[in-house]
Amino acid sequence: DVKVTQSSRYLVKRTGEKVFLECVQDMDHENMFWYRQDPGLGLRLIYFSYDVKMKEKGDIPEGYSVSREKKERFSLILESASTNQTSMYLCASSTGLAGGPLQETQYFGPGTRLLVL
Amino acid sequence: AQSVTQLDSQVPVFEEAPVELRCNYSSSVSVYLFWYVQYPNQGLQLLLKYLSGSTLVKGINGFEAEFNKSQTSFHLRKPSVHISDTAEYFCAVGKYNTDKLIFGTGTRLQVFP
Numbered sequence: 001d002v003k004v005t006q007s008s009r010y011l012v013k014r015t016g017e018k019v020f021l022e023c024v025q026d027m028d029h030e031n032m033f034w035y036r037q038d039p040g041l042g043l044r045l046i047y048f049s050y051d052v053k054m055k056e057k058g059d060i061p062e063g064y065s066v067s068r069e070k071k072e073r074f075s076l077i078l079e080s081a082s083t084n085q086t087s088m089y090l091c092a093s094s095t096g097l098a099g100g101p102l103q104e105t106q107y108f109g110p111g112t113r114l115l116v117l
Numbered sequence: 118a119q120s121v122t123q124l125d126s127q128v129p130v131f132e133e134a135p136v137e138l139r140c141n142y143s144s145s146v147s148v149y150l151f152w153y154v155q156y157p158n159q160g161l162q163l164l165l166k167y168l169s170g171s172t173l174v175k176g177i178n179g180f181e182a183e184f185n186k187s188q189t190s191f192h193l194r195k196p197s198v199h200i201s202d203t204a205e206y207f208c209a210v211g212k213y214n215t216d217k218l219i220f221g222t223g224t225r226l227q228v229f230p
Binding site: 004035040041042043044045048058059090092105106107108109110111 | 126153159160162166221223
């Protein structure tokens with residue numbers, strides 16, 4: 001089974017702190033994604049990556065950055081956390097073999113619920 | 118711009134009753150369509166997807182969906198639900214030659230005994 005793990009299930013941070021959310025997948029997937037999930041807004045894509053050291057902006061990249069130094073690990077960074085970044089953050093991965101990421105199943109981690117005070 | 122509409126934010130239903138969760142999308146080009154489910158305190162997992170071919174798609178746990186191009190819909194159905202189907206369901210759309218899935222706002226299915 002594909003396994004996508006996220007470093008924390010719950011996280012509480014203060015405004016202005018630098019926050020790292022880690023995601024690891026164990027299936028040698030090429031593609032990795034970071035979403036945030038908010039009630040009434042569904043999932044919104046923050047960043048995605050097709051390969052090591054490659055990244056693409058999603059729909060809401062402002063206030064976030066990402067790092068992919070190894071194929072299995074994709075980190076989301078909040079440079080200076082703000083209260084409007086309180087949310088559930090979901091990481092996902094897909095194989096990268098189906099001719100395009102949109103044709104593939106995305107495998108999701110359990111999520112990190114971040115509270116910024 | 119491409120969008121996905123899930124008209125019902127919540128759908129309450131009794132166990133063993135049929136259910137339909139509605140999804141409409143707006144796109145002038147061909148699309149890929151997905152339904153994902155999120156059980157409490159878990160990430161999302163794929164229920165089914167339509168890429169091409171037969172418009173009736175069967176997924177896991179007895180769910181199926183029908184792609185209707187003329188009505189730009191991809192409604193999810195199950196003939197008889199179980200308590201364990203209580204979850205949030207997300208419809209998602211991907212447009213050819215783009216890189217991103219667009220997710221709907223979700224429908225919370227609550228199954229009562």
